[in-house]
Amino acid sequence: MNENLLPFDIGPLNPSGYQILVCFVSFGIVYVLLAWRVLPRAADIVKRREEAIYGVAADAEQVRAEAETVRAEREAILAEARHEAARTRQRAHEEGLELIAAARAEGQRERARVLAEGAVEIEAARTVAEAELRADVDLWGLAMAERVVGEPLAIGSADGEGPPRTAAN
Template structure:
């Protein structure tokens, strides 16, 4: 075989051998380096995916806790509303009972006062009955301006 003359690109055997050896060494180093880089990237991806999965799980758990808390709050609000309604009803019942008690006491006081006033009036009437005639003559004397002598009842009735 004759060497062909292709100019400056003419390959020389020792240069080809050196290039082949250097290529093989570079290839081996790059393969090991790329394998290591690939492992680091896979570990990084697994860590990232793991964190993403963990974040998704944590988010789902937080959502579940939030829903449970919202349900508890809704139940608590419902219970509070029920308790307020019950307190209003009990308060209204207590007010009605107090009002009824006050009305009973008022009626009792009114009846007692009316009875006492009636008794006092009757006592005053009994006490003042003997003096009515004398007081009437005195008032008549003052009105007429002349003294009127008290007369007996029978005498006055006969003169008329």
């Protein structure tokens, strides 16, 4: 009988029955070893790798969600702080306007008071000056008349008492 499996010659691609038997037995031994020892370990490694990858991905998703929550809370706090700062600025502006208005009103009152006091003082000084000038008006008139006439003139006192006065007196 022909040792080769196929009836024609194709070289080393035509194995004998003995070679096929050795190949099947070797394949069975390798398959059993792989199925019994290597494949479970490989499956365990793949399973742990997937758990690590997807577990980390799940943890990362959870951390991202927590970070998003914290960011939203922080933005809400910042927005509230901005609103509070705006309200504080508005209150300070309003208080400043009130202080300016109060200072302006106080200044107007002080100005009016100073003007009134000044008017009273001026009127008093005018009255005093007018009284002093009226007392001397007779003498000035007499001195002016003496200059015009060119001689000393004598007139009686304004109250009718005392000796007559001249411009030299």
